[in-house]
Amino acid sequence: MRTDTPVTIQRQDYTPYPYAIPDVTLAFDLDPADTRVRLTMHIARQADAAAGAPLVLNGESLSLESISVDGRPLAETEYQLNASTLTLLDLPDVAEIEIVSHCKPDANSTLMGLYVSGGSFFTQCEAEGFRRITWFADRPDVMSRYRVIVRAPKTYAHLLSNGNLIASRDIDAERHEAIWEDPFPKPCYLFALVAGTFTKRECTTQTQSGRSVLLQVYSDPGSENRTQWALESLERALKWDEVRFGLELDLDRFMIVAVRDFNMGAMENKGLNVFNAAYVLADPHTATDTNYEAIESVIGHEYFHNWTGNRVTCRDWFQLSLKEGLTVFRDQEFSADMMAADMDDAAAVSARAVKRIDDVVTLRAAQFPEDSGPMAHPIRPESFQEIGNFYTATVYDKGAEVIRMQHTLLGEAGFRAGMDEYFRRHDGQAVTCDDFVDAMESVYRTQHPKRNFDVFRRWYRQAGTPRVAVTLDYDATARRCTVTLAQHCAPVGVEKRMQPAAEKLPFHIPVSIGLLDRTGAPLKLSFEGGEHDTVVLELTEARQQWTFENIDAQPVPSLLRDFSAPVVIDYAWQEDELALLSAHDTNPFARWEAGQELASRQILAVAAQHATGTQAALSDAFVAAWRALLSDTALDAAYQARALALPSEKTLAERMSPIDPPALAAARDAVRDMLGRTLRPDWQAAWDRSQTPGDYSPAPVPAGKRALKNLALTYLLAGGDAAAADAARAQYANADNMTDSLAALGALVSYAGDDARTQTALDAFYTRWAEDPLVVDKWFALQATARTTTVDTMRTLMQHPAFTLRNPNRARALIFQFCLNNARGLHRADGVGYAFWAEQVLALNAINPEIAARLARALDSWARFTPALRDPMQHALTSIRAHPGLSRNVQEIVSKALDLAA
Numbered sequence: 014m015r016t017d018t019p020v021t022i023q024r025q026d027y028t029p030y031p032y033a034i035p036d037v038t039l040a041f042d043l044d045p046a047d048t049r050v051r052l053t054m055h056i057a058r059q060a061d062a063a064a065g066a067p068l069v070l071n072g073e074s075l076s077l078e079s080i081s082v083d084g085r086p087l088a089e090t091e092y093q094l095n096a097s098t099l100t101l102l103d104l105p106d107v108a109e110i111e112i113v114s115h116c117k118p119d120a121n122s123t124l125m126g127l128y129v130s131g132g133s134f135f136t137q138c139e140a141e142g143f144r145r146i147t148w149f150a151d152r153p154d155v156m157s158r159y160r161v162i163v164r165a166p167k168t169y170a171h172l173l174s175n176g177n178l179i180a181s182r183d184i185d186a187e188r189h190e191a192i193w194e195d196p197f198p199k200p201c202y203l204f205a206l207v208a209g210t211f212t213k214r215e216c217t218t219q220t221q222s223g224r225s226v227l228l229q230v231y232s233d234p235g236s237e238n239r240t241q242w243a244l245e246s247l248e249r250a251l252k253w254d255e256v257r258f259g260l261e262l263d264l265d266r267f268m269i270v271a272v273r274d275f276n277m278g279a280m281e282n283k284g285l286n287v288f289n290a291a292y293v294l295a296d297p298h299t300a301t302d303t304n305y306e307a308i309e310s311v312i313g314h315e316y317f318h319n320w321t322g323n324r325v326t327c328r329d330w331f332q333l334s335l336k337e338g339l340t341v342f343r344d345q346e347f348s349a350d351m352m353a354a355d356m357d358d359a360a361a362v363s364a365r366a367v368k369r370i371d372d373v374v375t376l377r378a379a380q381f382p383e384d385s386g387p388m389a390h391p392i393r394p395e396s397f398q399e400i401g402n403f404y405t406a407t408v409y410d411k412g413a414e415v416i417r418m419q420h421t422l423l424g425e426a427g428f429r430a431g432m433d434e435y436f437r438r439h440d441g442q443a444v445t446c447d448d449f450v451d452a453m454e455s456v457y458r459t460q461h462p463k464r465n466f467d468v469f470r471r472w473y474r475q476a477g478t479p480r481v482a483v484t485l486d487y488d489a490t491a492r493r494c495t496v497t498l499a500q501h502c503a504p505v506g507v508e509k510r511m512q513p514a515a516e517k518l519p520f521h522i523p524v525s526i527g528l529l530d531r532t533g534a535p536l537k538l539s540f541e542g543g544e545h546d547t548v549v550l551e552l553t554e555a556r557q558q559w560t561f562e563n564i565d566a567q568p569v570p571s572l573l574r575d576f577s578a579p580v581v582i583d584y585a586w587q588e589d590e591l592a593l594l595s596a597h598d599t600n601p602f603a604r605w606e607a608g609q610e611l612a613s614r615q616i617l618a619v620a621a622q623h624a625t626g627t628q629a630a631l632s633d634a635f636v637a638a639w640r641a642l643l644s645d646t647a648l649d650a651a652y653q654a655r656a657l658a659l660p661s662e663k664t665l666a667e668r669m670s671p672i673d674p675p676a677l678a679a680a681r682d683a684v685r686d687m688l689g690r691t692l693r694p695d696w697q698a699a700w701d702r703s704q705t706p707g708d709y710s711p712a713p714v715p716a717g718k719r720a721l722k723n724l725a726l727t728y729l730l731a732g733g734d735a736a737a738a739d740a741a742r743a744q745y746a747n748a749d750n751m752t753d754s755l756a757a758l759g760a761l762v763s764y765a766g767d768d769a770r771t772q773t774a775l776d777a778f779y780t781r782w783a784e785d786p787l788v789v790d791k792w793f794a795l796q797a798t799a800r801t802t803t804v805d806t807m808r809t810l811m812q813h814p815a816f817t818l819r820n821p822n823r824a825r826a827l828i829f830q831f832c833l834n835n836a837r838g839l840h841r842a843d844g845v846g847y848a849f850w851a852e853q854v855l856a857l858n859a860i861n862p863e864i865a866a867r868l869a870r871a872l873d874s875w876a877r878f879t880p881a882l883r884d885p886m887q888h889a890l891t892s893i894r895a896h897p898g899l900s901r902n903v904q905e906i907v908s909k910a911l912d913l914a915a
């Protein structure tokens with residue numbers, strides 16, 4: 014394994030490529046052991062580049078057969094070749110270059126470039142995988158038209174690439190050929206090739222302009238009954254982008270191919286999306302409600318990239334959030350609209366709130382810790398060593414929040430006008446985040462002639478989660494309420510090391526608020542010439558005040574409604590105020606938040622009580638609030654399931670200093686147990702009323718019922734209800750769908766694990782699904798996160814014949830689930846958990862650096878943990894850094910953790 018010397022790339026160092034490469038022809042002779050690639054391209058020197066400027070091409074793990082310029086083969090002395098570049102000097106201003114190279118797909122375990130999975134060929138080129146296929150200008154601002162010739166044995170029945178199929182023919186009795194042309198110029202990261210024998214499901218549909226387009230989903234033979242949901246989701250995505258954004262599919266044919274070995278969720282290659290099979294295949298017996306939802310969301314995401322990513326792409330990889338933040342925002346809105354489809358207004362508001370809650374839960378669990386740790390970076394990073402490490406929660410999810418704030422500031426119609434302007438200006442270009450904000454700002458300025466986005470742009474430059482402190486001053490005589498907002502954002506990550514220390518400027522924060530009277534009724538707020546229940550305060554300075562008149566009594570504030578900005582609110586609510594909000598807030602998101610705040614305080618209090626040896630108890634206000642939520646049958650079940658779920662350990666850890674994960678896990682369990690016991694009849698009632706007889710449907714209403722039913726089951730079991738264990742066993746035995754089956758098994762493993770029948774059920778589950786990798790992943794994941802699982806259990810599970818580190822889904826199911834989501838198993842003062850983690854990071858480092866680096870991030874925040882854990886964590890990180898042959902990916906993560914965490 015090669016050791017890379019880390020080189021830090023700076024955003025400010027961007028320079029344009031000196032040549033245009035208008036067209037590319039690629040000819041592949043596919044062979045798993047030795048694939049031959051012939052690249053032919055025309056180059057033309059850019060007007061502002063120096064004559065004879067060197068043509069530097071990237072290449073990795075390739076062997077060179079020949080190079081020629083304008084038909085003349087080059088001698089070895091006429092080019093410079095090193096491990097990562099091929100440089101041609103003294104070229105004419107225009108030239109045709111041909112390069113023939115070879116690569117070894119079946120030896121490629123990185124899953125970047127051209128590789129073999131399940132006997133078929135697949136490519137993954139984003140961000141820098143194309144250089145493993147051929148020498149090329151592997152950067153997103155070089156856009157070319159591609160013609161692709163694929164030749165392979167006929168045992169690979171389908172030969173696919175981007176765009177339109179131009180011709181196909183038999184070469185001889187054994188081999189055949191297909192020729193594809195993509196009419197749209199694209200960066201090489203959007204190139205794709207797939208060759209294999211698949212089953213396919215397809216349909217044709219009409220676009221809004223009346224064109225007929227072919228939609229296809231390819232997957233492994235035998236999975237033909239599991240692709241209906243994916244194809245339907247794709248059709249819904251097409252329609253949605255037309256209706257909401259006026260954006261139409263620009264190709265005659267759009268293909269999705271499912272693959273088992275894949276580093277991430279999916280990839281938006283032009284006209285040929287490649288998907289992790291986990292985000293394509295679903296039937297009721299093998300996929301959960303959550304899987305169905307994720308499939309629809311990822312299919313939407315990749316499809317929406319066709320405009321936000323492909324038609325308008327990134328100038329350089331520092332601009333990644335330009336396409337990812339925007340496309341996540343679009344997929345979130347798509348899912349919200351699908352969840353609210355065919356509902357009346359009130360139900361639709363609640364359904365959309367459920368989606369918002371889920372997205373905010375993810376943001377807080379994954380992005381907030383990132384933003385306070387050693388890898389903290391702005392959504393548009395200033396520097397990186399390995400771009401693969403910057404496909405982060407910050408770039409994706411906080412990036413989506415930054416787009417959402419622009420949507421909030423402009424309104425739906427204004428945002429749409431801004432999007433139209435963005436495409437009018439930049440269709441067919443590779444652009445920057447600033448270009449996007451410019452388009453949005455042009456609309457904002459027409460709405461508010463005196464305002465601009467100068468301050469707003471700081472969201473792209475500064476890292477960290479701002480805190481907004483809120484104070485309310487009520488003047489009874491004047492019947493006036495003054496709201497003061499003060500923001501602060503401490504330097505984080507590399508900002509702390511800047512000399513002089515990075516000075517952070519105020520952010521432009523839209524803070525959506527309402528006020529309730531003491532009966533819980535909403536107050537009308539006079540603001541900008543109207544009367545409103547909700548107002549958006551635009552905080553752009555360190556501290557600002559707003560005054561509301563005609564307020565009869567001290568109000569209760571409902572703050573950051575719909576999570577209008579990715580910030581933390583500091584406000585000293587009394588418990589009874591939170592209870593009031595939890596019972597009455599008309600904003601369902603803020604209502605959920607109030608209940609979660611009560612629960613967070615409760616769990617943290619129990620953790621503190623345990624630490625001092627005090628007997629823990631639940632506060633009356635908390636129990637009353639949760640009983641009220643649980644018995645409010647006017648709420649829909651999906652919403653109730655979110656409102657009654659305990660905040661995650663990861664979210665709670667952000668409020669604990671120093672962090673003590675086992676103590677937190679124990680406190681959270683104790684609160685669940687007490688709630689299960691105290692509210693037993695209410696859980697039972699919820700369980701009874703949430704049954705979903707009849708055929709399974711993944712639709713939001715029945716899925717919501719299953720979520721509530723299974724949550725109630727967990728609380729009942731946790732509370733020691735013996736009948737609940739029988740109910741769980743019955744549900745497991747009789748379930749006709751994976752959601753109920755897995756929930757029952759999970760509850761049994763967590764709360765009835767010492768019963769021999771639980772192990773029997775686990776064994777039976779494996780036996781039944783042994784042939785189905787996606788279900789076997791669930792089986793591994795369930796055990797990896799079980800409360801009783803230790804490092805020893807893990808070592809036994811790794812001996813299981815079905816386990817392999819080479820398949821990322823399997824590694825994620827077992828290793829990542831344990832290291833990221835099993836606090837008790839991992840966080841031990843004797844360090845065995847961390848030693849296990851380090852061992853797996855190194856094992857993966859040799860196979861797949863991208864995946865290894867993701868696992869390496871598990872100990873990012875080590876410096877914030879209790880001293881007893883901090884030392885063994887640091888030791889494990891140090892042992893990785895000392896390892897020879899570390900990939901650039903892992904090296905960057907571990908070095909930043911050790912150097913920047915404290």
Ligand code: TRP
Pocket residue numbers: 137139140275276277278279280281314315337404
């Ligand atoms: N661009 C893809 C998306 O967001 C994700 C992606 C980036 C990816 N790099 C990857 C997928 C590497 C697989 C492997 O949809």
Ligand code: ZN
Pocket residue numbers: 314318336337340
């Ligand atoms: Zn994406």
